[in-house]
Amino acid sequence: MKLSTMILKIQGNRILSLLVSLILFGLCGYLLGRTVMDPTKIRLLFFISISLIMVALSIRRPAWMLYGILIYLPFMGFFRRALIPSSGWSSFDPLVILAPSMVMLLGSYWVYWTYLRRQGVPKEKDTRLFKLVRWMIFIDMIQIVNPLQGSILTGLGGVIFYVVPLFWMVLTRMHFNARWISVIYGTVCTVGVVSALYGLKQIFYGFSSFENQWIDIANYAALMVSQTESRAFSFFTNGAEYTIYLVMAIVIAWVLLLRGTFIQKVIAIVILPLLFYGMFLQSVRTPVILTAFSLSVLTIINAKKASTRWFTAILMSVALVGAFSVITKLDTSSSALIAHQVNGLANPLDQQHSTALIHVQMFQSGIIQGLSMPIGRGLGVTTLAGMKLSNNGASSEVDLSNMMISDGVIGGVIYALIILEALRLAFKEAKASSHGLIILGILLATLGSWSIGGNYSASAIIWLSIGYLDVLTLKRRRELLTCAENDAIADKQAIGISKPLPS
Template sequence: MDQVNARIEKLPFGRPTALGVWVTGICFLIPAFYLFTHGQMRILIAFMFFGALLMSWTLNRTLGIAATFTFLLTLGDIRRILDMIAPSYQGLDLLLLVGPIFAVYLAVPLLMRLKVADTISKAVLALMALMIVEIFNPRQGSIIVGVSGALFYVIPILWFWIARNYATDRMMDTLIYRVFLPIGILDGLLGVAQAYVGFFPWERDWALKLGNQYLYHAGHMRSFGFSTGASEFASTLLIASVCVLAAIFAGKRAYILLLPILLAASLLASSRGLIVKLLFAGAMIWAVRSKGGKNWLPRFIFALVVGLGLTYYSASHAGGDEPRSAQSDTASTAQIATAHVTQGLADPGHSTAGLHWQIFVGGIVKGFTYPIGTGIGAITLGAGKFAAGGATMGSSEVDISDAFITMGFFGGFLYLFIIYMVFRLAFFYIREGSLSMSLTYMGLFAALIGAWLALGQYSTAPFIWFCIGSLVRKQSLLQSAGFQSKSSNVKALKNVTASRV
């Protein structure tokens, strides 16, 4: 155990120094003053956010991670409010680059001295290398398209390496239950207010300017909370709901009080997939919570069937006719959102599950049609913005089939292998780790399967890969310590992950 503690002390958690903070601050003041005097307000604000993240990281690792994900989770409203002060012009918003640049800043030094021994890290490294090669795939057109695709493929995976080196239990508890969950609750409250009360002026102006991704029925806007879009809003609610369910099944009954807020917001988010994914995650959490996950499959099937049955019964008795005439009042917006969800769950004729399945299978087939893939930028928004005559195609909306499309069948199978190994590791943690965190991990991986590399989601994709990296770190520390017995593993897991941040 002394060897384990000595090894932990050598890890680069870092200790804050007043000199480092002052030097960092002074280095940012000079260019900030230049940008201010030349009227480059949008660049200045992006620069200030990056400086704030860098200083918080210098002060404390956990503080830096908490600040980064707080920024990513509220990035949508930050951009919308800033657009009133300094309107953005056509092109890439520099605020979208703050998180990726910070991830590169943290990850590159780690990758330069990288040593991998575990299977997941080797597979992730191979996947990332393949993604970098696919940046130059000529089928997607300009290399700029490939670089834009890297924002949604390579950047989230960088957070895996960051967590693999820095994530402790204290950091993960802070990130999940003191950052993501509270912001998810506030996000849900804002979403409910947007559906029933209306949108703030900056939110409405922004949504009307961008159009289709915010509008879903006769000009009515769907709720999007603090997020950059409705899909990321739904994923944020899903993550927060899973965290609450995991805490409840781990014996923290007070978290039940948070469920009504999240369930109401989820219903008003007008996302049927969100409801189904939450049922899937809830069934998985319940199935693995006892007996160390043994015989989990029959329990999971039973819970999922019961959950889907109750959902169908509730939706079929609650769903009314969707209003045919568009109304401008906010009450009809909530009514339309609710009807959209309940009708899709109660009536297969209103469901788009069959269409999504066809698109998913079509994506898998494309992996064999184009064995080298189409490039990681071919299915992103960057293809439409930067492509100049290149071959582009839309996303299948499931990252597994997207992996086959963008990286060919080899990349698709490699990604499937990573998913398998991550779930295998999560089951190990169910047996060896703390109940609360192990249920949280399992629920998150199950809920977001098919969206670990969700396009256009600047917070949730980095978050899930950060969680994966933290689990791999626990495994690596145990293996490097050389513990063999189950009882020793339990003690070691608690000791090595309780190190000071």
């Protein structure tokens, strides 16, 4: 008897169908009970439970599923650490691959329909940026099997950090509109405020017991600024991700201050000092410099007239010089975090106080490695997967040079073109809409960190913003086309009116 015939007979018999359902239900309950009794399986149980919900949402409400992932990602590190007392710690935690696997699920569906089913990308919905992103995905997929990175598991691990962010761009084009983007940016601001409060709690009142356990297990040396003071990581997987998330929240709040409603301006005035303070106490200089530059650019662009822009540029320059002067004169005796920040900003070329030159050297080294190995060393070699799964880890801590190492010259060039094209479009769109201004601010403030492994939530927001930037580009194109068509119709009508009537 065929399996399909047997299933139909069971479905047709009401008593038999009920009996089979009870057996399956009991079996699932037994397996669930066994899993709950084993503390080491709790993470797997959470993974399966949340995955089932996400898969169900992906069928009917993909936008809600993606939004759920955006809420989950900032708190993923906290969930993982909170489970240490009950289920221990594992570097290969299924909770880490939960969000990437859901994004890859939807992304693979797009690949299936676009390429395997030969649906293609309609010409009227294509852009230069989208073409570059598709080429980047193609090269990344090839680099998964690059033997120079060692195990293919390293390449598959690299998918989480390089392919998944690109799919965020693709999926944003498909599922998010202006209302969704407003909700997402509002959520980023809200999470930024909550995380800043928790981060300050960590700095001034110390870490929770499970957080201290995690610090010991992970041997997180970069966290400590002195023997008694350390940076915060709030709810996030690491301090760097937390800092970048604060930067994005600051940019959004600043744009609300510039272009928001009265209530939005009031909210921005209230939360900006908290966000600035949280970012400053992270004692990392690059985000501070890039954020100051980004906010200055946004403020200048927000001015309506050319003369006003020049005045605003002068005003912002004076404000930055004044802020720098005040910061360098702060009392550093009371806090090692403040001392580390101030000394680094005041002495950027002094290797005793600043790592700026080291980062420049790492960037140059990454570019040189890419040129010396034009075919690339493999997708995962510059990610956490390269550090954990092979001995070939070679991160340069800057996304462009990382791409040169992982994807070779061709991949590095395409990624550079993506950066340039995204910035070009963002500058054009910033004048027309608040969303465009936010996107430009986020891209400038996070430059060099768009695709840094481990910054899960930050990379998602950055590439989501790039995806919506592409949506805005298509919208402007349609508007220009409509205007051109209307002008052509008006011209034809005018010509018809001007013709002499027949006698």
